[in-house]
Amino acid sequence: MEEGRLEELLRVIELCRSVESSSANPFDVDIKEKILLLKSRLPEWRFLNELLVDSEALLELTQIVKLQDEWLKHRASSLYIDPLLIQLKVKLLPKEALTEAFVKSWHPVAQVDQISPKGLERAFVYWRDLAPMAERFKDEFSNYGVKPGSVDYEELVSLGVFTPSQFEQGLKDLHEELLEKSNGEWIDYMEFIESPEFETRVLRAYLLSFLISEGRASLRTEPLTGRVWTTALSEKAKGPSKSVAISIVGGT
Amino acid sequence: MESADRALLERKVRKAFQVLVLQRGRNPGVKGWEMKRYLGRDYRKIVDVLSEDISGLGLEVFEVKGADGTDDASRFLLRFKEPPTVSEAETSGIRIDDLAVLAATIAFINSKQGRAARREVEQFLREKFPKWRIEYSLDRYVKRGYLEQDDRTMLHVGWRTRAEVDEKTLMTLILSRAQEAPKK
Numbered sequence: 001m002e003e004g005r006l007e008e009l010l011r012v013i014e015l016c017r018s019v020e021s022s023s024a025n026p027f028d029v030d031i032k033e034k035i036l037l038l039k040s041r042l043p044e045w046r047f048l049n050e051l052l053v054d055s056e057a058l059l060e061l062t063q064i065v066k067l068q069d070e071w072l073k074h075r076a077s078s079l080y081i082d083p084l085l086i087q088l089k090v091k092l093l094p095k096e097a098l099t100e101a102f103v104k105s106w107h108p109v110a111q112v113d114q115i116s117p118k119g120l121e122r123a124f125v126y127w128r129d130l131a132p133m134a135e136r137f138k139d140e141f142s143n144y145g146v147k148p149g150s151v152d153y154e155e156l157v158s159l160g161v162f163t164p165s166q167f168e169q170g171l172k173d174l175h176e177e178l179l180e181k182s183n184g185e186w187i188d189y190m191e192f193i194e195s196p197e198f199e200t201r202v203l204r205a206y207l208l209s210f211l212i213s214e215g216r217a218s219l220r221t222e223p224l225t226g227r228v229w230t231t232a233l234s235e236k237a238k239g240p241s242k243s244v245a246i247s248i249v250g251g252t
Numbered sequence: 253m254e255s256a257d258r259a260l261l262e263r264k265v266r267k268a269f270q271v272l273v274l275q276r277g278r279n280p281g282v283k284g285w286e287m288k289r290y291l292g293r294d295y296r297k298i299v300d301v302l303s304e305d306i307s308g309l310g311l312e313v314f315e316v317k318g319a320d321g322t323d324d325a326s327r328f329l330l331r332f333k334e335p336p337t338v339s340e341a342e343t344s345g346i347r348i349d350d351l352a353v354l355a356a357t358i359a360f361i362n363s364k365q366g367r368a369a370r371r372e373v374e375q376f377l378r379e380k381f382p383k384w385r386i387e388y389s390l391d392r393y394v395k396r397g398y399l400e401q402d403d404r405t406m407l408h409v410g411w412r413t414r415a416e417v418d419e420k421t422l423m424t425l426i427l428s429r430a431q432e433a434p435k436k
Binding site: 021022082101107108110 | 312329336337355359366379380406415416421425
């Protein structure tokens with residue numbers, strides 16, 4: 001029952017909004033009738049949400065009154081021409097004729113869009129007093145602007161990224177995983193280190209680089225395709241080693 | 253007029269020209285309250301003198317009334333006294349198609365009592381222009397102030413159109429040209 005009564009107000013709101021968001025005639029809304037409806041229903045409202053809907057309906061009706069005012073002003077102005085007539089005529093005209101009509105009624109703004117000597121002086125003073133980038137953000141971001149470099153194992157331990165025991169365990173787990181997955185065959189390096197989180201992917205690549213350096217895993221690259229293969233070694237490899245740089249991109 | 257008064261007036265007129273000709277901020281023109289700050293309370297007299305002075309150069313000072321109709325909210329700007337020719341407009345780098353889109357849009361909005369849903373405008377223009385050009389042109393004209401788009405995606409004529417375009421002349425020309433069309 002209560003919802004049914006509120007539905008009337010919701011319909012009023014919906015009607016007003018549809019008129020506001022289209023070029024429909026605002027006089028299609030019978031303001032007097034809707035106000036009387038709100039007035040008759042007002043004593044029945046007891047809850048806050050009902051009163052809020054009522055005030056919203058009233059607000060929407062005021063918007064329609066505003067539109068009616070604009071509508072009348074426009075219609076009374078010399079710009080009023082029968083809509084169908086003007087639309088038909090615009091459709092009939094070629095683009096060139098439309099352009100010509102526009103240009104003949106156009107008074108372009110004349111303005112100089114350039115810097116003044118005063119502006120130039122202010123810009124110079126600003127530039128002169130501006131601290132270099134590296135100094136400007138020093139306090140906020142202490143390492144802002146530092147070029148990429150290498151972080152070794154000791155530094156990671158000192159930074160608290162992991163403890164020595166966690167690191168050893170991580171190496172052992174990864175080696176076992178590689179042994180199991182490769183099973184004596186070459187497997188795709190990128191697929192092996194793949195993880196939904198970028199951080200985990202980097203950590204796996206970092207640990208794998210340790211296994212390769214220690215000779216517990218090996219790496220093979222295909223220069224033509226750019227693919228990288230890896231495999232686990234059950235015994236430590238001997239012989240000359242070669243350094244390979246592999247970039248790991250976030251979001252891939 | 254004494255020479256001191258004349259010198260003061262000339263200085264103020266020069267200042268008014270400088271203030272109006274140099275773009276400050278994103279939109280061209282200077283608000284009434286700014287003119288008062290730069291030129292004093294009698295800035296309208298200065299504007300009248302300036303408008304007369306620059307008339308020989310084919311320019312005029314034009315006032316666009318603000319939303320509340322007060323002097324402070326009015327926008328003053330320098331504009332061409334007479335419209336340019338089509339070839340002059342073309343040499344300024346404006347495409348014929350773009351101007352035709354604007355002309356048709358203004359006419360359509362005016363025919364709808366000053367407001368029209370953007371989708372209606374797009375649908376109307378689609379008979380003459382490709383979709384991509386319509387969207388591009390409408391966005392551009394909204395950005396440049398020729399059209400205004402409210403939060404209900406209703407399009408209105410923008411302040412720049414009110415400043416630069418004689419809408420009555422435009423509507424009359426469109427109507428009269430259409431009447432000539434069958435003769436061709």
